[in-house]
């Protein structure tokens with residue numbers, strides 16, 4: 001069933017697939033907030049609607065017919081691949097097959113001289129790089145040195161070359177390729193999700209702390225498609241207001257300065273980089289440090305000058321500020337300057353973590369009273385902030401990380417605000433790239449969100465149950 005629809009800002013093609021085997025289909029369930037995704041069960045078979053988005057603002061009518069053909073091809077292709085999954089249980093050869101197919105399409109476009117459309121080659125190149133990173137990520141997470149991955153790499157490199165050649169011709173409709181990329185990207189994500197069946201027990205703090213983290217899920221490079229935008233953050237509202245349950249947020253810049261935030265109505269919109277609104281911070285309200293979070297439709301961030309904690313209420317667009325007399329401007333985390341205030345939200349509410357002069361750089365946890373926007377309580381820890389990569393709160397417990405090696409961060413310290421007890425530990429957090437700028441937990445899905453050298457990365461958190 002194919003339904004091409006055209007709207008002002010986007011074209012959506014829905015592909016309906018039938019999954020005969022339920023166990024297999026589990027890994028393909030769209031995440032709950034995928035806007036157009038919908039899952040139904042009937043007679044033991046699962047139906048899953050997958051969507052492919054074309055980030056195309058003007059969709060010429062003469063191309064619709066062509067697109068329909070492409071869509072039919074896509075459906076067939078996906079079905080063939082699903083069959084492969086069913087029969088061989090392998091997933092890697094699927095990617096390889098797609099890549100080969102993609103190469104064929106590039107060649108086809110090379111030879112066809114009609115229906116040109118202006119194309120952003122730089123963006124395509126970035127997507128290729130991103131895809132390469134995802135394949136590498138996947139290879140690591142599957143712990144495989146399979147020749148299939150090597151072939152994938154070769155294919156990607158080859159395609160980069162071809163794209164460069166195409167650019168010289170200054171021709172072509174490469175939107176078709178963009179569909180393939182979107183599809184591949186999602187497949188990779190799904191494959192990563194498939195790695196584990198994760199059942200969050202949202203809101204429950206009846207556990208004895210973090211046991212481990214899943215392998216990282218690398219979603220994609222930031223919405224500016226600029227890996228140079230190293231300083232930023234992304235995530236979901238940790239206490240969403242009604243109607244904004246699936247909202248995602250993002251902000252980044254090439255320096256630690258905080259100038260703007262983008263909001264997305266769903267996960268798909270985030271992936272498509274299609275924000276429903278954007279907030280540019282007016283002069284005098286700019287922030288720094290990038291350890292912001294969104295809680296109750298309000299962004300909590302560190303204001304740059306004067307130094308203070310600030311919030312922007314996204315409902316009313318009103319800014320408020322609160323002085324931080326004890327927080328020092330001398331101690332920042334390892335990976336970035338200016339990180340003096342680290343906001344965090346968990347099952348217990350809203351927190352800010354900082355270091356003080358009197359504590360000689362040791363971290364202090366403060367509970368924020370949301371109504372008064374003041375500090376209601378404080379706890380002194382023995383974690384020396386300059387050695388810490390980042391920190392976050394889960395169920396009233398602060399966890400601090402430190403770099404272990406280029407690809408591993410470790411949770412090395414925990415402080416429980418309820419018992420006032422501290423604990424040293426070593427829980428590895430596999431990193432995609434070195435620098436962690438924004439790291440926080442979200443109690444609504446029990447996931448950890450990381451901004452890692454310009455990439456969106458997330459983890460499932462597993463807890464110790466006794």
Ligand SMILES: *[C@@H]1O[C@H](CO)[C@@H](O)[C@H](O)[C@H]1NC(C)=O
Nearest residue numbers: 139140141142143144145146
């Ligand atoms: C990864 O692969 C190596 C070598 O094949 C093996 O020794 C190791 O146990 C594997 N690790 C995991 C987590 O599967």
Ligand SMILES: *[C@@H]1O[C@H](CO)[C@@H](O)[C@H](O)[C@H]1NC(C)=O
Nearest residue numbers: 103107154155158159161162
């Ligand atoms: C790379 O592309 C060229 C055509 O541009 C093709 O002849 C060659 O076989 C491709 N190599 C691989 C490994 O896909």
Ligand SMILES: *[C@@H]1O[C@H](CO)[C@@H](O)[C@H](O)[C@H]1NC(C)=O
Nearest residue numbers: 204205206207208464465466
């Ligand atoms: C918490 O877990 C313990 C042990 O599993 C159980 O006995 C207890 O009833 C649980 N309490 C709540 C409130 O879920």
Ligand SMILES: *[C@@H]1O[C@H](CO)[C@@H](O)[C@H](O)[C@H]1NC(C)=O
Nearest residue numbers: 296297298313314315316370
């Ligand atoms: C944000 O503004 C709305 C509307 O004025 C208000 O109802 C809400 O309580 C505010 N939220 C915060 C966290 O200040």
